[in-house]
Amino acid sequence: MDVTYFPDKAIVKQAISEDIPLLMLVSYDSNKVLLASGKIDNYFRVSVDSESAQWTFVCPKDYKNIFDEEKKITKFFEDGVTTIKKALKQIDYNVELIIPNRFRRHLALE
Incomplete structure (x- = not known):
């Protein structure tokens, strides 16, 4: 899978380590993922x-x-x-x- 991180990989990985909620979009063919953090409550x-x-x-x-x-x-x-x-x-x-x-x-x- 090709994963795109928003705003960037380091922030998303930090959110994962802190169990902060993420937004995720996954393509139907399972080839692409958009993973977003940066405190989703700021959006x-x-x-x-x-x-x-x-x-x-x-x-x-x-x-x-x-x-x-x-x-x-x-x-x-x-x-x-x-x-x-x-x-x-x-x-x-x-x-x-x-x-x-x-x-x-x-x-x-x-």
């Missing part, structure tokens, strides 16, 4: 296609050192919408940003 995680961008809405416990839960989730939501939409525009995707139901439990969006 908004989004799956994108031509119809939508689905945001894995998981607010880190220490997001911006905001301790009030409601304020922290609100800020994470606002920052995420702004940042993700900016990134989508940068890659020429004009799609709806969706938070799947299973990740909406902490939101009062309805």
Whole structure:
């Protein structure tokens, strides 16, 4: 397998040694792997296609050192919408940003 490490191999290997969660993409033919670390909670995680961008809405416990839960989730939501939409525009995707139901439990969006 050809493994690509993000941001680099040393950081991913360090994360593995410290049992820090990783993101992994594996090709169906098992020839390529993308393994990402660098504290995945420092990233908004989004799956994108031509119809939508689905945001894995998981607010880190220490997001911006905001301790009030409601304020922290609100800020994470606002920052995420702004940042993700900016990134989508940068890659020429004009799609709806969706938070799947299973990740909406902490939101009062309805």
